Amino acid sequence: MAAKKQNAFYAQSGGVTSVINASACGVIETARQHKKVIGKVYAGRNGIIGALTEDLIDTSKESKKDIAALKHTPSGAFGSCRYKLKSIEENRAEYERLIEVFKAHDIGYFFYNGGGDSMDTAHKVSQLSETMGYPMTCIGIPKTVDNDLPITDNCPGFGSVAKYVAVSIREAGFDVASMAKTSTKVFVMEVMGRHAGWIAAAGGLAAEKEGDSPHIILFPEIAFNKEKFLKKVNRCVKKFGYCAIVVSEGAKYKDGTFLADAGTVDAFGHKQLGGVAPVVAQMVKAELGFKYHWAVSDYLQRAARHIASATDVEQAYAMGQAAVEFAVAGKNSVMPTIVRKNTKSYKWSIGEAPLSAVANVEKMMPRKYISADGMHITDACRDYMLPLIKGESYPPYKNGLPQYVTLKNEPVKKKLRKKFEI
Structure with a gap:
């Protein structure tokens, strides 16, 4: 239990999801129930950048109704960012600035909602705060559409x-x-997944019997074999009249070259991928002559709150709630996890993992989840994934459109004279 009442800082990091705001809702609502320990919850405007620039949002200005509406609102309500803090050795000034801002605003709790890079940041802040004489409680909150964080189910x-x-x-x-008889015979749908093929694998759930779409899935974990791929496309068109393909953006050749390497990198130093669907579609056209169409799911797939999984919404909220409960209980430098119970029907509970074991570790698709030919999913994968997409959690609708909340996001008055340049 904290020695004295202190404020909390919450930030959203990396690519947003349709349920990250449900985690924010869980954090804020639970913190409000612990008023004796936690004062105000400040959110970082545009993620960790908000902390570095002392651009904080006072969530206490938001009504109970609007905070509750976060549970059915997609994207990042406070703004997110792709900004990776360097190591403490490379740029200690960034971490010292964070502590300086937290100290100025009496912030003793740090909740960071993101993926592996974010867990690394939370872990480092926890370590540095101790050495700087301003110990903080740092809790990570898992979030990533890529499903590639370790330890959590x-x-x-x-x-x-x-x-x-x-x-x-x-x-x-x-x-x-x-x-297909007179028009398009091949359809290619590109989904996210730079190194891990979890999202691409999810497309396989749609194929319940032979001939169902998709017929082919291309994973980052399986080296792309052009000859083998084209032969299967041709067989599918001859047998079923058409071929539907799901391809992960991270599909690559045996030598590690991405099919869609654009030759640039993003803010995290990751290779910028230029769109693999048209590459695959053009390959089919050039070699087999079939008419094609392709689509890139892009932001649509991660912003689609109107078709969110009820299981996902429930778990996202629970992770935010658990993070606060962990902090109040005196736990530090940990991340709540989802633990699948070994029961006939799907059940889960909340566990925990040290941030040091989660930071910068990617969980790939197990080979047992990928078919022998490397181009579809197995029954084991289906059994793992089906519970995660079950249940509907529709947002409220008005005039035929989903109704989402836009918060006031009122700023907290700055206390530091020194500005920090990003």
Whole structure:
């Protein structure tokens, strides 16, 4: 238990999801229930950048109703960012600035909602705060559509993307099948997943019997073999009249070259990928001559709150709630996790993992989840994924459109004279 009442800082990091705001809702609502220990909850405007620039948002200015509405609102309500803090050795000034801002605003709790890089940041802040004589409670909150965080059974954000992808390729498959005799014979849908093929694998849930879409899935974990791929496309068109393909953006050749390497890098130093769907589609056209269409799910897949998984929404909220409960209980430098119980029907509980074991570690698709030919999923994968996409959690609708909340996001008055340049 904290020695004295202190404020909390919450920030959203990396690519947003359709349920990250549900985690924010869990944090804020739970913190409000612990008024004797936690004062105000300040949010970082645009993630950790908000802390570095002392651009804080006072969530206490938001009504109970609006905070509750976060549970059904997609994207990052306070703004997110792709900003990776360097190591303490490389740029100690950044970490010292964070502590300086936290100290100025009497912030003793740090809740960071993101993926592996974010867990690394939270861990480092915890370590440095101790050495600087201003110890803080740092709790990570898992979030990533890529489902690639270790230790936790799955990641909030993934179940809803998986549902969207499975539904989309099923519906597109019906469309292509109906036109294949005289029109499009090959459809390629590109999904996210730079190194891990979890999202691509989710498309396989739509194929319940032979001939169902998708017929082919291309994973980052399996080296792309052009000859083998084209032969299977040709067989599918001859047998079923068409071929539907789900391809992960991170599909690559045996030598590690991405099919869609754009030759640039993003803010995290990751290779910028230029769109693999048109590359694959053009390959089919050039070699087999089939008419094609392609689509890139892009932001649509992670923003689709209208088709979110009820399981995903529930787990996202629970992770935010657990983070606060962990902090109040005196735990530090940990991340709440989802633990799948060994029961016939799907049940889960909340566990925990040290941030040091989660930081910068990617969990890839197990080979047992990928079919022997490397181009579809197994029953084991289906058993793992199906519970994660179950249940509907529709937002309220008005005039035919979902109703989402836009917060006031009122700023906290700055206390430091020194500005920090990003």
